[in-house]
Amino acid sequence: DGEFSAKRASTALPRCLLLPLADNKQKTDRVLVRVQDLIPEKADQLIWLRARVHTSRAKGKQCFLVLRQQQFNLQALVAVGDRASKQMVKFAANITKESIVDVEAFVRTVEQKIESCSQQDVELHIERIFVISQAEPRLPLQLEDAVRPDGDGEEEGRATVNQDTKLDNRVIDLRTTTSQAIFRLQSGVCQLFRDTLTEKGFVEIQTPKIISAASEGGANVFTVSYFKTSAYLAQSPQLYKQMCICGDFEKVFCVGPVFRAEDSNTHRHLTEFVGLDIEMAFSYHYHEVIDSITDTMVRIFKGLRDNFQTEIQTVNKQFPSEPFKFLEPTLRLEYTEAVAMLHEAGVEMGDEEDLSTPNEKLLGRLVKEKYDTDFYVLDKYPLAVRPFYTMPDPNNPKYSNSYDMFMRGEEILSGAQRVHDAQLLTDRANHHQIDLEKIKAYIDSFRYGAPPHGGGGIGLERVCMLYLGLHNIRQTSMFPRDPKRLTP
Amino acid sequence: DGEFSAKRASTALPRCLLLPLADNKQKTDRVLVRVQDLIPEKADQLIWLRARVHTSRAKGKQCFLVLRQQQFNLQALVAVGDRASKQMVKFAANITKESIVDVEAFVRTVEQKIESCSQQDVELHIERIFVISQAEPRLPLQLEDAVRPDGDGEEEGRATVNQDTKLDNRVIDLRTTTSQAIFRLQSGVCQLFRDTLTEKGFVEIQTPKIISAASEGGANVFTVSYFKTSAYLAQSPQLYKQMCICGDFEKVFCVGPVFRAEDSNTHRHLTEFVGLDIEMAFSYHYHEVIDSITDTMVRIFKGLRDNFQTEIQTVNKQFPSEPFKFLEPTLRLEYTEAVAMLHEAGVEMGDEEDLSTPNEKLLGRLVKEKYDTDFYVLDKYPLAVRPFYTMPDPNNPKYSNSYDMFMRGEEILSGAQRVHDAQLLTDRANHHQIDLEKIKAYIDSFRYGAPPHGGGGIGLERVCMLYLGLHNIRQTSMFPRDPKRLTP
Numbered sequence: 001d002g003e004f005s006a007k008r009a010s011t012a013l014p015r016c017l018l019l020p021l022a023d024n025k026q027k028t029d030r031v032l033v034r035v036q037d038l039i040p041e042k043a044d045q046l047i048w049l050r051a052r053v054h055t056s057r058a059k060g061k062q063c064f065l066v067l068r069q070q071q072f073n074l075q076a077l078v079a080v081g082d083r084a085s086k087q088m089v090k091f092a093a094n095i096t097k098e099s100i101v102d103v104e105a106f107v108r109t110v111e112q113k114i115e116s117c118s119q120q121d122v123e124l125h126i127e128r129i130f131v132i133s134q135a136e137p138r139l140p141l142q143l144e145d146a147v148r149p150d151g152d153g154e155e156e157g158r159a160t161v162n163q164d165t166k167l168d169n170r171v172i173d174l175r176t177t178t179s180q181a182i183f184r185l186q187s188g189v190c191q192l193f194r195d196t197l198t199e200k201g202f203v204e205i206q207t208p209k210i211i212s213a214a215s216e217g218g219a220n221v222f223t224v225s226y227f228k229t230s231a232y233l234a235q236s237p238q239l240y241k242q243m244c245i246c247g248d249f250e251k252v253f254c255v256g257p258v259f260r261a262e263d264s265n266t267h268r269h270l271t272e273f274v275g276l277d278i279e280m281a282f283s284y285h286y287h288e289v290i291d292s293i294t295d296t297m298v299r300i301f302k303g304l305r306d307n308f309q310t311e312i313q314t315v316n317k318q319f320p321s322e323p324f325k326f327l328e329p330t331l332r333l334e335y336t337e338a339v340a341m342l343h344e345a346g347v348e349m350g351d352e353e354d355l356s357t358p359n360e361k362l363l364g365r366l367v368k369e370k371y372d373t374d375f376y377v378l379d380k381y382p383l384a385v386r387p388f389y390t391m392p393d394p395n396n397p398k399y400s401n402s403y404d405m406f407m408r409g410e411e412i413l414s415g416a417q418r419v420h421d422a423q424l425l426t427d428r429a430n431h432h433q434i435d436l437e438k439i440k441a442y443i444d445s446f447r448y449g450a451p452p453h454g455g456g457g458i459g460l461e462r463v464c465m466l467y468l469g470l471h472n473i474r475q476t477s478m479f480p481r482d483p484k485r486l487t488p
Numbered sequence: 489d490g491e492f493s494a495k496r497a498s499t500a501l502p503r504c505l506l507l508p509l510a511d512n513k514q515k516t517d518r519v520l521v522r523v524q525d526l527i528p529e530k531a532d533q534l535i536w537l538r539a540r541v542h543t544s545r546a547k548g549k550q551c552f553l554v555l556r557q558q559q560f561n562l563q564a565l566v567a568v569g570d571r572a573s574k575q576m577v578k579f580a581a582n583i584t585k586e587s588i589v590d591v592e593a594f595v596r597t598v599e600q601k602i603e604s605c606s607q608q609d610v611e612l613h614i615e616r617i618f619v620i621s622q623a624e625p626r627l628p629l630q631l632e633d634a635v636r637p638d639g640d641g642e643e644e645g646r647a648t649v650n651q652d653t654k655l656d657n658r659v660i661d662l663r664t665t666t667s668q669a670i671f672r673l674q675s676g677v678c679q680l681f682r683d684t685l686t687e688k689g690f691v692e693i694q695t696p697k698i699i700s701a702a703s704e705g706g707a708n709v710f711t712v713s714y715f716k717t718s719a720y721l722a723q724s725p726q727l728y729k730q731m732c733i734c735g736d737f738e739k740v741f742c743v744g745p746v747f748r749a750e751d752s753n754t755h756r757h758l759t760e761f762v763g764l765d766i767e768m769a770f771s772y773h774y775h776e777v778i779d780s781i782t783d784t785m786v787r788i789f790k791g792l793r794d795n796f797q798t799e800i801q802t803v804n805k806q807f808p809s810e811p812f813k814f815l816e817p818t819l820r821l822e823y824t825e826a827v828a829m830l831h832e833a834g835v836e837m838g839d840e841e842d843l844s845t846p847n848e849k850l851l852g853r854l855v856k857e858k859y860d861t862d863f864y865v866l867d868k869y870p871l872a873v874r875p876f877y878t879m880p881d882p883n884n885p886k887y888s889n890s891y892d893m894f895m896r897g898e899e900i901l902s903g904a905q906r907v908h909d910a911q912l913l914t915d916r917a918n919h920h921q922i923d924l925e926k927i928k929a930y931i932d933s934f935r936y937g938a939p940p941h942g943g944g945g946i947g948l949e950r951v952c953m954l955y956l957g958l959h960n961i962r963q964t965s966m967f968p969r970d971p972k973r974l975t976p
Binding site (some may be wrong): 027028030032050052069070098099100101132133134135136139147170171172173177179180183184187190191194198203204205206207208209210211212213222223224225226229231233240243244246247249250255257259263265271272274283284285287412420421441442447448449450451452460477479480483486488 | 502516518538540557558562586587604620621622623624627654658659660661662663667668671672674675678679682688691692693694695697698699700701710711712713714715717719721728732734735736737738743744745747749751759760762763764768770771772773775908909929932935936937938948965966967969971974975976
């Protein structure tokens with residue numbers, strides 16, 4: 001019925017209707033309230049609300065609905081009487097789950113708390129109900145199944161939803177309290193990261209993602225058709241961050257996608273993830289860089305703890321984990337100390353060997369036992385296991401001025417002081433057998449005066465996963481990309 | 489001399505030295521001051537400063553240096569006497585431009601203002617000078633040439649630098665006062681955009697850039713090799729923003745790269761640019777979306793005007809332009825009004841024809857004359873010239889609930905109310921002859937209840953270019969990508 005308008009709806013019959021699509025021919029002054037604002041103080045007010053039908057259940061001459069907005073929900077009632085016909089109750093009972101409705105209703109206090117809803121002290125007595133958008137009757141997954149903790153379902157014969165089904169139907173899965181909480185917290189991480197660095201005098205930069213040469217040796221890089229030639233997707237913004245340092249921005253950060261063509265099908269690898277990147281000139285010692293980064297991380301941890309407790313608790317309901325612990329100042333261990341701890345725990349490995357993933361995890365547990373922290377820095381990696389642009393340790397050429405940072409035993413940042421001298425950089429690239437022609441623009445950046453500098457790149461999804469104690473990075477990527485998943 | 493350390497430098501000879509690279513074996517408490525803090529109140533203090541050698545000029549037994557940090561600089565002097573040998577003056581005179589030096593010096597007030605420097609009331613009397621990083625003697629461009637206004641050079645026989653030379657040597661060009669100002673202002677645009685939206689309750693999202701299907705018909709899209717298959721680079725985050733709306737985030741924004749494989753070599757096209765994207769559910773009318781976006785833009789304009797005046801003035805020195813004008817509330821014209829204005833100005837075009845670039849520009853001038861604003865919204869575009877997912881105007885099926893926004897007569901945003909009904913979306917896609925199989929995931933997103941919603945995408949580089957009255961988008965992209973430029 002193309003003639004139906006919002007104005008008519010507010011003054012005349014009908015009391016229930018499947019609303020036509022283009023219901024915005026005229027503007028209206030009607031105000032929609034929010035579910036979380038429906039508290040006993042609003043009792044007996046007549047309000048308009050737009051929400052999803054979370055559940056609907058007919059019972060004789062009544063229909064009980066649970067109406068939902070994000071993590072908030074409340075009970076609503078259509079009962080046959082002065083204001084509602086039998087037909088209207090039937091209409092309400094037939095509205096499919098996840099449909100979006102507009103209701104005009106009186107707010108009424110209830111005698112017994114409604115334990116199953118976020119608004120436990122009031123319910124709505126519906127006067128009119130209109131369907132704004134109708135959901136198909138068969139949902140690919142049920143929201144209550146998608147938030148059930150693993151294991152809980154099995155005992156009671158109730159279903160849980162496997163991860164691929166969730167990801168295949170992400171638009172529905174995103175509506176769950178768990179997903180809403182995860183991605184609100186992720187938004188918070190980005191904001192805390194930027195606000196902290198902006199306050200410290202860092203400048204935000206935008207770096208290109210399409211690049212002409214695969215910088216780090218050419219492995220694990222995606223190729224792009226670029227008009228009549230080929231290009232690559234940037235594996236990190238590091239070279240561009242460094243050019244900004246050579247360009248006198250002194251301290252820079254960027255937030256953006258990073259691409260890795262690794263055929264790794266693990267719980268912690270994605271082919272596209274969001275990098276939180278930092279680069280800064282320092283005065284005398286690269287530990288100034290480490291201090292800036294750890295201070296930023298601590299500000300993030302505190303911000304999450306202080307401002308996202310609801311989100312943390314919500315995620316914990318489905319995925320229980322210990323609160324995230326950190327120290328001030330941040331614990332910094334040298335690589336040789338870490339190897340000694342592992343040796344003591346019975347691990348056989350060489351002093352200049354890289355850490356395997358299981359050894360990183362074990363080290364995380366040893367550090368947690370000894371220092372009671374889920375966050376620490378491992379400093380002075382062996383030079384041989386780091387990229388060519390890493391500054392060697394001036395006191396010991398077998399080691400380097402480089403570091404990783406760990407949360408709950410998994411790496412979230414890799415960083416280093418960079419070689420800022422074109423000649424040394426050339427020598428190091430030759431040592432790594434890298435084609436100098438391909439990195440000419442990069443090396444040339446250091447020919448016209450470059451300050452000592454360092455930085456690092458943080459994986460956003462890893463930070464969120466590990467802070468919340470989750471076990472799969474696909475839970476903290478809205479639309480994850482891995483070797484087997486490109487859609488939705 | 490690998491044995492040289494910072495500690496020794498501060499207590500003993502020598503007084504001038506080319507410092508070895510890895511000069512951070514030990515930590516030091518020495519504090520480096522900033523050039524902008526060197527004011528008469530600091531007179532007669534002995535300070536340490538790290539800066540670039542902007543110029544150096546020997547004159548008898550003296551050497552005058554101009555030392556620079558970003559947009560700040562000051563004069564420094566090495567004179568033969570008690571504290572400096574003839575050799576040291578010679579050493580100072582031979583330091584190449586753009587080298588980075590550490591100096592220990594006394595701050596001295598000057599009798600006559602030094603007009604050529606930002607610090608006009610003081611100079612430094614150098615006690616010791618060390619070269620931290622040596623620039624090659626031959627610079628590919630001179631900073632003073634790179635900031636000279638077009639035309640100024642010609643008359644006096646002085647050089648200007650063409651844009652390709654600047655871009656080829658971006659690390660040097662970024663050091664100019666103009667570039668420093670442009671990219672600090674750009675950083676400000678991003679921050680103002682996000683802060684405004686966060687305050688309005690928007691959630692920041694991260695959307696994938698590698699996608700499985702070219703959403704908008706397949707034209708102008710870059711192809712990526714993705715393991716054993718092919719993928720594409722996202723031409724906009726729009727589909728993902730919309731999925732977030734269907735996923736109940738209600739109001740979302742994102743900042744990230746957008747890729748367009750258009751072989752357009754114009755002053756305003758890039759193949760990769762930064763999109764500032766907004767999407768939101770609205771209550772009753774899509775003008776709620778327009779109001780949110782224009783309010784955000786106005787907040788950006790005011791923030792730039794109030795907090796980036798130094799940057800604006802700096803850019804204006806090289807590229808003069810009129811201050812950017814805007815109205816509150818923002819001017820909104822309907823497409824038919826615009827066509828009438830163009831008709832009146834003698835342009836021949838049909839009512840449902842799209843605006844050509846020259847007509848957009850002309851319209852901008854007509855609007856400026858009539859309303860005195862550099863920013864306005866053009867609403868209700870003909871349906872035929874908009875993408876398939878655009879909501880038709882319920883009052884007139886030839887038009888649509890869509891809009892563009894313009895700054896100084898050039899488009900900076902394109903947006904619309906989106907079709908939120910799977911059936912209508914299917915019909916519209918069929919009408920546009922789009923392969924339904926390829927957009928199945930997108931259409932399916934609307935099958936389980938979707939609120940009315942709309943949004944738009946803003947080009948960051950265009951906003952910066954047009955706000956500053958610049959004439960080429962490559963000036964506001966740090967490392968621009970166009971069909972002919974992939975490097976640096």
